[in-house]
Amino acid sequence: MNTVHTTPDTAKKPRLKTSAMIASIASEGKRVKAAPFGKALVELAASRPEIVGLTADLAKYTDLHLFAQAYPERFFQMGMAEQLLMAAAGGFAKEGFVPFATTYAVFGTRRAFDFVHQVIAEENLNVKLCCALPGLTTGYGPSHQATEDLALMRGIPGMTIVDPCDALDIEQAVPQIAAHQGPVYMRLPRGQVPLVLDEYDYKFELGKAKLLRDGRDVLVISSGFMTMRSLEVADKLRADNVDVAVLHVPTIKPLDDATILAEVKRLDRLVVVAENHSVIGGLGEAVASLLMRNGVARTFRQVALPDAFLDAGALPTLHERYGISTSAMADSIREWL
Incomplete structure (x- = not known):
């Protein structure tokens, strides 16, 4: 009979779960x-x-x-x-x-x-x-x-x-x-x-984008749970003296053109659109099209899922693999800067 020995590190490592009926995408300790x-x-x-x-x-x-x-x-x-x-x-x-x-x-x-x-x-x-x-x-x-x-x-x-x-x-x-x-x-x-937005004096208004925090170096335009991740990234990059603004866009259509244009024009910053969606056809392309139509030139990048059929697996692993985890997004912004 073969005996399998586990190291203390292996024994402590939590088992990552895969589920269709996933209950939450909240980070550990989040409300x-x-x-x-x-x-x-x-x-x-x-x-x-x-x-x-x-x-x-x-x-x-x-x-x-x-x-x-x-x-x-x-x-x-x-x-x-x-x-x-x-x-x-x-x-x-x-x-x-x-x-x-x-x-x-x-x-x-x-x-x-x-x-x-x-x-x-x-x-x-x-x-x-x-x-x-x-x-x-x-x-x-x-x-x-x-x-x-x-x-x-x-x-x-x-x-x-x-x-x-x-x-x-x-x-x-x-x-x-x-x-x-x-x-x-x-x-x-x-x-x-x-539950994160109550910390930012936030109120949902259909058709309106809201600036949750300001920053001089990067403007992240985000929707869905990627707004939560963007706020985490802003905190993470503060240690590197990178100042990140987060503009939450809960209404994808109709897009709040006026607010997005005003924020992009206000400072010459790296513009990053972060979304839990394919790079094809979502918020990123909507914002890029808006900027192009209005002649607004900024360095523009996307944090989004690839144009591909994605793997099955545990969500933390997949989010890291496809670049939408907090750490992966922070690394991407550092590289783009």
Whole structure:
């Protein structure tokens, strides 16, 4: 019988987990709030009887189960049929309801794209698509990694797109997207969601970008959890006397052109767009196009996922491999400077 000996270092090393239903992307020690989307929707629906909730067999994994428990007569389980989910949501909207439809981002965009495009968007119906596991927030490989969801949704006329950073963003976004007339696609962090923006006197406003911190050397324009990472990078680079500004862009479409242009023009800094999405078709290309159209010349770089089918594995490993971890992003900015 062979005996396997482990060193003390090996014994202490935590086992990295791979999960499709990943609960949180918060760093160790970060504050979190449980199920902010589900709780915010339950609270809003108390005064908005026209709000209904629909899902495609994923209530638990999109936090919509809280709505189902509070309002069972307004909750509709469509089964594993995402095209039917979108068609039914469109039907509810035509009858004057405000449907919140949840699933995973890969299923709500790639699998059901034609139904979102034709049934919902072409008729400008008041449907709110809230889709979990956006970008690289699962280790299950390309079948579950929605690395191109923003590109798909940006291409649909009239589609409003929201990419919240944290629990505060989600809580404040829910009533605003419900009040907005027309289709909305919101990326949905779920489970134990980080809480960071309350430290920056931040308030979500649909269609508005917010400068969270200023800096003379680098301007990072970010969305989603990459805003959290950008703030961590700013703290990390301060030790190298690198001063980093962070402009959070929670609304990808329509883009806050005025604020982005004003911040880029204000100082001659390295401009970095950081996003949890492919380099193709997301916030980075939207910002680059905006600057080009307005004749604004700055050194421009992207922290984003590659134009590739990504590996399966543990998220910390994948984030480091594809350059969107805090340490990898800090290294990239040092190199560009």
